[in-house]
Amino acid sequence: MMKPTKTVGEELRWATEQLRPRCGESARLEAEFLLTHVLQQTRLELYLRAQESVTPKQHAQLCKLVERRRRGEPLQYLLGHAEFFGCSLRLTPGVFIPRPETEELVALIVARSSTPPAHVLDLGTGSGAISIALARAWPESSFVAVDISPKALALARENARRNGVAERIRFVRSDWFSHISERFDLIVSNPPYVRRGYLERAPRELRYEPQGALDGGPEGLDALTEIIRESPAHLRPGGVLYLEIGSDQGSCVRRLLQETNAFGEIETLKDLTGQDRFARAVRSDYVAPGASL
Numbered sequence: 430m431m432k433p434t435k436t437v438g439e440e441l442r443w444a445t446e447q448l449r450p451r452c453g454e455s456a457r458l459e460a461e462f463l464l465t466h467v468l469q470q471t472r473l474e475l476y477l478r479a480q481e482s483v484t485p486k487q488h489a490q491l492c493k494l495v496e497r498r499r500r501g502e503p504l505q506y507l508l509g510h511a512e513f514f515g516c517s518l519r520l521t522p523g524v525f526i527p528r529p530e531t532e533e534l535v536a537l538i539v540a541r542s543s544t545p546p547a548h549v550l551d552l553g554t555g556s557g558a559i560s561i562a563l564a565r566a567w568p569e570s571s572f573v574a575v576d577i578s579p580k581a582l583a584l585a586r587e588n589a590r591r592n593g594v595a596e597r598i599r600f601v602r603s604d605w606f607s608h609i610s611e612r613f614d615l616i617v618s619n620p621p622y623v624r625r626g627y628l629e630r631a632p633r634e635l636r637y638e639p640q641g642a643l644d645g646g647p648e649g650l651d652a653l654t655e656i657i658r659e660s661p662a663h664l665r666p667g668g669v670l671y672l673e674i675g676s677d678q679g680s681c682v683r684r685l686l687q688e689t690n691a692f693g694e695i696e697t698l699k700d701l702t703g704q705d706r707f708a709r710a711v712r713s714d715y716v717a718p719g720a721s722l
């Protein structure tokens with residue numbers, strides 16, 4: 430005898446309860462996302478069709494996804510996409526999942542730029558999130574997006590095409606500045622800045638993401654130090670550097686920026702939770718003798 434099939438509403442309740450131990454208060458929302466993915470429906474349709482039955486194949490698909498999520502696999506990898514600053518990005522394991530703080534960084538950059546910069550460098554582009562969002566905000570600007578990971582670059586290229594900005598972003602495989610010779614009006618980076626020691630005991634979700642996107646060395650400052658040291662030589666006078674940083678790295682990052690003797694206005698800025706999260710520095714017209722340019 431065939432097992433009786435469940436309705437959409439019953440599946441939603443079941444998936445929510447299954448996800449509760451891992452996802453807590455967001456269990457319901459995550460269950461909705463997984464169910465919309467399996468049924469290829471919008472969230473609204475889930476509720477309009479709550480009494481309709483799901484097929485045994487859809488039920489089996491949902492069970493698999495719920496189980497993977499229960500084990501800690503990030504939702505965005507299961508869905509295969511994420512929203513970032515109004516852009517739809519495809520996401521695959523092996524590429525960093527863009528975070529809401531980085532959307533804040535993009536909003537901050539757009540708000541603080543009185544005129545759009547002509548030429549922009551995105552260091553460690555990952556899925557392409559920052560370049561793509563800025564390219565959509567600034568239709569006249571050109572971009573170079575760098576990553577060391579071929580997997581990230583391939584996905585970022587695809588995401589740029591999907592969002593209609595591929596002609597204005599040049600993707601370059603480079604170890605930070607090693608394959609970059611030109612100068613820019615704005616450099617932005619969300620580099621790996623997590624302390625290695627923290628990663629070793631990090632929540633399970635983080636272990637699914639590429640460690641090269643997270644590991645900032647013993648103090649979390651390895652990539653930030655290199656980027657800060659080399660940025661002045663790649664910024665036009667008056668050009669601006671924006672960095673995402675760890676909440677306890679503000680004073681170190683300010684000091685690193687000062688030590689270059691190449692930046693004027695140096696500031697750290699807070700995220701919506703009130704923690705230091707971003708740094709901004711403007712390259713001076715005058716650069717002190719002995720500065721490392």
Ligand SMILES: C[S@@+](CC[C@H](N)C(=O)[O-])C[C@H]1O[C@@H](n2cnc3c(N)ncnc32)[C@H](O)[C@@H]1O
Pocket residue numbers: 525526527528531552553554555556557558559575576577578581603604605619620621622641642643
């Ligand atoms: C924290 S992720 C940020 C990704 C993306 N910008 C975002 O905000 O979602 C850091 C990125 O830097 C890249 N990366 C790590 N080391 C690098 C290096 N030496 N040179 C260039 N990119 C690097 C990683 O592959 C990863 O994509």
